[in-house]
Amino acid sequence: MRDEPERAVDEGGGSPDPALFDKLVRPFYQRIYRWALVMTRDPDDADDVTQETVIRAYRHIATFRKEGRVSTWLYRITRNVAMEMMGNPRKQRERSDERAIENAAGSLRTDGSEGGLDHQQLLRIVHAFFGELSDRQREVFDLVDLQGCEPIEAAEMLEIDAATARTHLFRARRLIRKRIMEHHPELAEVLGR
């Protein structure tokens, strides 16, 4: 994974340890927020999930196993918190705004290339494209293609086997890349799409 912090050493006792927490968890605030945003697709919900994740990590820092990855441990906590907060993930997905997909697609088409889009437009596009993926597909795609994790590492974080993770990844890539190519019809034609 890009910028992977050190593997942690479990020096914790049985209670919260601020020094260990600062060493292990603080460097992950931004990444936890990003995971939460991919899971919830709402900045306010992502804020809440991030805060609860950090607090749980603080409470349970002594349970972190030294042979494990901090990122995996924190990702699982984030996922549990998001699932608890968001309820049924399928229901959540149904709440996605269909217009967001149209607007985002429009932005990409208008500019003709992603290079001319500003930050907010890009995020809208990502969110809109992500709205078409299942939860698993979205998480694997984000972890592997956007964050640079190895598929095996993503599988470990999601607690699924590597083959399943790859299947989700391929399906996600197909959907996302198909969407991208829709805005470049001349290239899509060459590829037989």
Add this chain to the structure above:
Amino acid sequence: MKCEEAGELIFEADLEELGMGGDSPLTGHLRECGECRQAAEVILGTESAFAAAFDSLAPGRSFEESVVTAISAVPGSSRRRLRALPVLLPLAAAAALFLLIFPLWNREVGVVRDPFVPALLAEAPALRTPSERSAMILDSGDPDYQIIWLF
């Protein structure tokens, strides 16, 4: 490899392969075919822009403050323990003083009148300890048995 076949692979390929890393049939085709290479570059560029947009995201400004407040309220937090220290210190000192004085007083009298001693024994102390030894009678919880501890 035909462009249609390459198209099938491009839609599932790893980013490294799209960037023509490695030595697969697809990378071979991308090196030869400008249009397919352009399609791969569009995909790489768009996904890379998505990643950059996400990388710049961070929680709200009040996040750190909220976390510090929430963590302070966690039971067992060292900050919480530190706040309780001014109250606990005098109590701990008093307890230490009591433990220091109690055995001295005990040795002088020779017989223990301990809060653990059953009321009947405490009213009529009849236990003599060997010289230089003290004793403590402990309640076992069973009225038929008492524990005598010589120390």
